[in-house]
Amino acid sequence: MILGLLIFSFFAILFVITLLNARINGGFKIETSWIAIALAPTVIWLLSSGQLAELSGFGVAFKLREAVARPFSLKVHGSKITPEVLPTDEKAGLAAIPGFIENRIPAMTLQLNRRNYYDRAALMEYLRRLTQHDFFRFVVFVDQTGKFKALIHAKSFYQQLRAHQLDIVTMLESANLSPLKDLISSSISSDSNKREVLEKMAHENLSELPVTDEDGHFTGIIELDKLTSSIVLDLVTEKQ
Structure with missing residues (x-):
């Protein structure tokens, strides 16, 4: 049929x-x-x-x-992405936002299990202002060693935080992202071939799949189309 x-x-x-x-x-x-x-x-x-x-x-x-x-190529089959980390000396401030916008940063990294670091009001303001721009696409969650744990579309993340009044700081500090919908926790190694990518996308029902290097660090997104x-x-x- x-x-x-x-x-x-x-x-x-x-x-x-x-x-x-x-x-x-x-x-x-x-x-x-x-x-x-x-x-x-x-x-x-x-x-x-x-x-x-x-x-x-x-x-x-x-x-x-x-x-x-x-083998696949991020340059041809997706997007090579280097997420920006929030400045350590401005965790509660907003001075870095204009630089994010000027440099057209496509993603932000948030670290799990890091206590007494993030400020909810500052995070929400970063997301509010950055999601107004189409070039800002993803929020990437990493562990304390910088290894990829999960990814979410930035606009969806911000909308969920606002709509459900989620406490983003508690979620990050406890590494509990279960309240979030449309979270992508699967990834594919950069040394995989096209068949492996397609099989994983089909199994996970994904049209976009995060890519990690040999050390498990996020390097970009491969796109099905x-x-x-x-x-x-x-x-x-x-x-x-």
Whole structure:
């Protein structure tokens, strides 16, 4: 049933693209890049379900196994992110916020099990002002050694804190993040391949997955749409 729907979607998408090109440029033709776009739903299903095999069509051979065995790149398949740590000498102040904004900081690091350090009013003000900017995307939680523990979208985090009057300082000091929804605690090592990423995303039902280095430190986010698009393009450009 699923395979039938995917085959139908492939021809439907390819037909629409070909028809649009004919109306705009005149004449009917099929280009390799269009096949990549039309094949995307089928490829994603094959990869996530583990049904990897060699397919061929339109004069192009598609080697799924080889494509997903390659390592991923944060630069190509996601975003390399270096979170900013709140200044130790301004934990209750707000002087660093303009610098965060000027440098377009994408994420903030909050450390768990650190007592008598964070100030609730200051934290809420940081979040209030930074979440007004689209470049500020994530809050990253780390342990006392700096290793990744969890991640949450900054706007969702701030909205939950306000809506439910959550005590963020108590949560951080006790390392109890259970009151938060949409928290991502899974991660993938930077030396993993594309198949491992796709399998973990499918298992966790995630479209974004945190990436950690060999020491367990957060290095960025890999995105499902960028990864699958890259795989499809690899498949259709490898002629045998």
